[in-house]
Amino acid sequence: MISKIQMAKELEGIIKNGIREDIGEGDHSSLACIPKDARGKAKLLVKEEGIIAGVEFAKMIFKEIDQDLEVETFLVDGDKVYVGDIVFFVTGSSQSILKAERLVLNAMQRMSAIATKTKKFVDILKGTKTKVLDTRKTTPGIRAIEKWAVKIGGGVNHRFALYDMIMLKDNHIDFAGGVDKAIKKTKDYLKENNLDLKIIVEARSLDEIKLILNHQGIHRILIDNFSYEETEQAVKLIAGQCETESSGSITLKTARIYAECGVDYISSGALTHSVSNMDLSLKAI
CATH class of the missing domain: 3.20.20.70 (Aldolase class I)
Known part of the structure; x- marks a missing residue:
């Protein structure tokens, strides 16, 4: 198996490539209508029963986007989740939250589906x-x-x-x-x-x-x-x-x-x- 150092490099590469792919020269939608100094708060909402996965990875994404984003978690990787559950709150720059939104969701939706199927086998x-x-x-x-x-x-x-x-x-x-x-x-x-x-x-x-x-x-x-x-x-x-x-x-x-x-x-x-x-x-x- 690969070492922790190698794994960390793989994860860093996924995040950097995801940001390059999704944001490129800038999130013009947010830049166009959200003030630079605007602050906001968002929740990760569960809409399907299963096993949640990618919480820790989401934190890594938020930190890469903006070191000042704060994440308050209520559920952790591996927890059973149900419709309506809130996994975490993220607070900070509204522009930064919007930049991170799709990469976080794409990763967590995929990871949670895999964790859920794996748990069924287990x-x-x-x-x-x-x-x-x-x-x-x-x-x-x-x-x-x-x-x-x-x-x-x-x-x-x-x-x-x-x-x-x-x-x-x-x-x-x-x-x-x-x-x-x-x-x-x-x-x-x-x-x-x-x-x-x-x-x-x-x-x-x-x-x-x-x-x-x-x-x-x-x-x-x-x-x-x-x-x-x-x-x-x-x-x-x-x-x-x-x-x-x-x-x-x-x-x-x-x-x-x-x-x-x-x-x-x-x-x-x-x-x-x-x-x-x-x-x-x-x-x-």
């Missing part, structure tokens, strides 16, 4: 040892906040990007000439470059799992697109020699069944690529 998996993982199927440019939202919802972050973990999937294996060659080449590469990265290998059959288990030092086997019965067989075959992860079109309806097969993790790209933004609004008061 609740379904209660009573099992299985945890839900996100994937790299994220929105380009805002991966950091989407993965942050998964954690707020109770999920676990998979690798952040291509650089912080080795994951040998079907195409890697096929291009390399098979499972054995892919793993051997990977271990040689890590040794030659003095890299200490965990290795995950995707298996498409029980036979491939047997080949993977011939190699030491594999962190996790990705049991991809297996049936329930095949997943149970795979878990028995692996027998705790490494971690196990089920993936492949797993939904809220099927997650519990895969968990009961005994896998350590279930990964779902749908946590981040198939959500509808939660309805929130920032209203002047």
Whole structure:
């Protein structure tokens, strides 16, 4: 996983790019009709039930826009929210509040939707040892906040990007000439470059799992697109020699069944690529 310093840089980059994209040379709508010295107050209003996420990120946005904006919070990231709840008040320059409004809402609506969906998976998996993982199927440019939202919802972050973990999937294996060659080449590469990265290998059959288990030092086997019965067989075959992860079109309806097969993790790209933004609004008061 990436370090706290790297994460901070990612978040800073998202905010700066968001401001560049949305404000550019200036918020002419506000500049045209709001006096420079006008002060105001607004509330973040919840209009849909779910899990709130992005409160701390919103504070970062407000501070980047205007250090003098003050935020009074009533709810925190991860709280269950209902229609009519007020998450926070923001007070200060009216122009600054309006500059920050859309970036704050876009981020929080997206993050809250992801946290809400993640929490549904977490609740379904209660009573099992299985945890839900996100994937790299994220929105380009805002991966950091989407993965942050998964954690707020109770999920676990998979690798952040291509650089912080080795994951040998079907195409890697096929291009390399098979499972054995892919793993051997990977271990040689890590040794030659003095890299200490965990290795995950995707298996498409029980036979491939047997080949993977011939190699030491594999962190996790990705049991991809297996049936329930095949997943149970795979878990028995692996027998705790490494971690196990089920993936492949797993939904809220099927997650519990895969968990009961005994896998350590279930990964779902749908946590981040198939959500509808939660309805929130920032209203002047």
